[in-house]
Amino acid sequence: MNTHHLAQLNIARMIAPLHDPVMDGFRNNLDRINELAERSEGFAWRLKDYGNDATSIRVYDDDFMIVNMSVWSNLDSLFSFVYKSAHLEIFKRKNEWFEKMKAQHMVLWYVPEQYEPSVEEAIERLEHIRKHGETPSAFTFKKAFTPSGEPYKLKHQHQT
Numbered sequence: 001m002n003t004h005h006l007a008q009l010n011i012a013r014m015i016a017p018l019h020d021p022v023m024d025g026f027r028n029n030l031d032r033i034n035e036l037a038e039r040s041e042g043f044a045w046r047l048k049d050y051g052n053d054a055t056s057i058r059v060y061d062d063d064f065m066i067v068n069m070s071v072w073s074n075l076d077s078l079f080s081f082v083y084k085s086a087h088l089e090i091f092k093r094k095n096e097w098f099e100k101m102k103a104q105h106m107v108l109w110y111v112p113e114q115y116e117p118s119v120e121e122a123i124e125r126l127e128h129i130r131k132h133g134e135t136p137s138a139f140t141f142k143k144a145f146t147p148s149g150e151p152y153k154l155k156h157q158h159q160t
Contacts, residue, residue, distance in 0.1 A: 004147040005044050005113055006072045009122035010106040012098040014064045018055055026097040029090050030055070036086055037070060042077020045116055046070040059123060069122050071111060075144055076155045104130045107138050110147045
């Protein structure tokens with residue numbers, strides 16, 4: 001029985017305020033992509049604010065920095081959603097709406113089943129990977145681990 005789920009955090013810095021016309025392509029697809037995530041195999045939970053997304057949640061005291069955080073049953077389910085679903089079409093357009101991040105902006109880690117991580121905990125994991133690189137407590141798809149800390153090879157071919 002799987003007793004751990006996979007949490008993910010990614011942050012992005014918008015090139016304009018969310019309601020600026022330049023952000024229309026991103027903003028107008030939020031509900032569709034969030035609904036797709038919720039219907040995807042392995043989805044367990046996602047961070048939401050009062051608007052049914054997480055766009056009002058601030059990190060790093062930066063009004064242009066937005067956060068996406070979710071929990072999945074396993075690495076392969078999250079990978080399939082990110083790279084093998086309609087999410088990919090939006091992901092490929094990220095440079096239209098977001099600055100290129102110089103520092104690591106995505107992190108994965110394991111949490112107990114039924115657990116909803118806090119944004120503060122997620123930022124700690126992101127800071128960990130920035131400082132120490134990929135470890136069993138903070139990693140990416142490129143160098144993934146199992147819940148017990150062993151290297152993990154994704155079932156899908158990784159092409160980012």
